[in-house]
Amino acid sequence: MILVHTPNPKEVSAYLELFRAAMPERQFVDLEHAQLSDIRHLVTWGLPDGLLADMPRLEALFALGAGVDKLMTRPDLPADLPVYRLLDGGMAAQMTEYIRYGVLGYQRNMDLYRRQQATGQWRKLAPRLPGDIRVGILGLGEIGSAVAQSLARDGYQLSGWSRSPKNIETVRCLHGEAGLAQLLAESQVLACVLPSTPDTRGLLNRQRLEALPQGAMLINAGRGDLLDQDALLALLDNGHLRCAQLDVFAEEPLPADHPLWRHPAVAITPHVAAITLRQPAVEQIVAGLRQLAAGLPAAGLVQRAQGY
Template sequence: MQILIHSADAEQWQAAIAKALPKAKVMTSDAALAERQNADFLVAWQPPGWLFEEQQALKGIINLGAGVDALLDNPALPTDIPIVKLRDAGMASPMIDYVRYGVLHFQRDFDHYARQQTNRQWLEQPVTPKAEWGIGVLGLGAIGARVAQALAADGFPVHGWSRHPKQLEGIRCHHGKEGLATLLGQVKSLVTLLPNTPATRGIINAETLAALPHGASLINPGRGSLIDEAALLEALGPVNAEPPHADESVSGDTGRLRGAVLDAFSQEPLPADNPLWTHPRVLITPHMAAPTPRDAALDQVIDTLKAWLAGEQVPSIDPKAGY
């Protein structure tokens, strides 16, 4: 079995996989063409088109991440090869931490306290109980489900949404267009953990943002393509406007949305002239919410390679659905 690795840390993956599968020939995409073009399996993150074009015998691809949009958008990607993506693989725990922080940022008024500090203002804000702070989680895959259940365990009423019906203990699950409308009207923090697919691109737009209660907040550690940035800026309102608390009415000189915590963007790195950088109610992080832990991911990669080597069927993504 010949395994080809392509990623920013390909040498570390090469060493780990070679140790776990000593009989396999494991090489990086820096290997000589004569060696790498005969790979049986590709383990990669955002491989370039030329890597596919030179392959002669590829039987399977393992995507080193939960998002496969960059892979599927590659015009050189073969159409008849199974693709397996990482599912959770240790990413759920840091994602839970990130989302939990984003929720508490608004529920415990840390955004207001930051503005008060700028004005040297000492004023305690009344705390909204967790039981009154509804949270919506869009996307109930392996990671989204874990996030939703962790927030529910914290004491928040959690609504989950997916394209198709799902059931999760402790979560009020919704699906479809009507289910999304129902969810949006009941949450004070909206968390987006959907994959990037034709059906989800731009799902956070003027219509969905207008359906949120006044003073709601947005947390996006998922995919940047989910958000219409112009609509988000419009919903946030002028940079010098006082943001509404949840459920407050909105005046003509302020926005509807209280604030946003954003980790993913349609263009990355986020261009320096993007107005989101300077909006005082937007907190930006550089796509760091849930890095892939190599040790946890390695187990999935090895299990998949062993299954393929044994001729077993491995659950792969649906390229048309995008996940």
């Protein structure tokens, strides 16, 4: 028996329909119709606290998302329970669009034109080509690699960073502390798609933000706890950073009185850069369930020491 749960009952119904069509040989149930003691596999996002303790036969958990930081800190998560995350689920294309939008806006000076509009200025700015813009991608996992390769094809000067060495076609790959320092010093646009882990929390502090070139742009579509929001505001105010496009925040929803909402150099979206698409997610999870049933390893296994 496989339990499918999200906080939205309509979403659960939609997922159940897709799972039952894709894998009719297995029994998929919602929380209302589940016998928790019989649950062997769990597909979830936003599971109620304490519920995992009521599933003694649980063999694996499939998360309906790529980021699993909140899931991994649950006190009721068994230490030996395999957890699988989505490697894409339709998110790579969306993330590429989101970051391309920000990079193109920076290249074409759209943020500056919006500020000119607010004061009634009619002033043309010098045009720039993609090859004039140095873009750095923080995070070269499945989604980050796809973003980096796509922007490289667009003609931007593209570099990417990860903690360990990577080799990605068309992407200049940097790694480690030395590589991070080099990427920051070069990036006119820094786009972050890193997950939240013990190693990444607080990564973009004031010192590292100050290492970006004068007039740089920050795009954060990873996790809110990667970024020192107060430091970002200070560097926008003193002009060291030109603008920011933010999709994730330390507290979500972002409080209505937070100064980021009203800053003229900040564009805000409500954690929508890359949303799980149901059909690709179901296809990936069904493939994983079939691999496990055949005694094979399934894709997306979370390495707990790394947090992803």
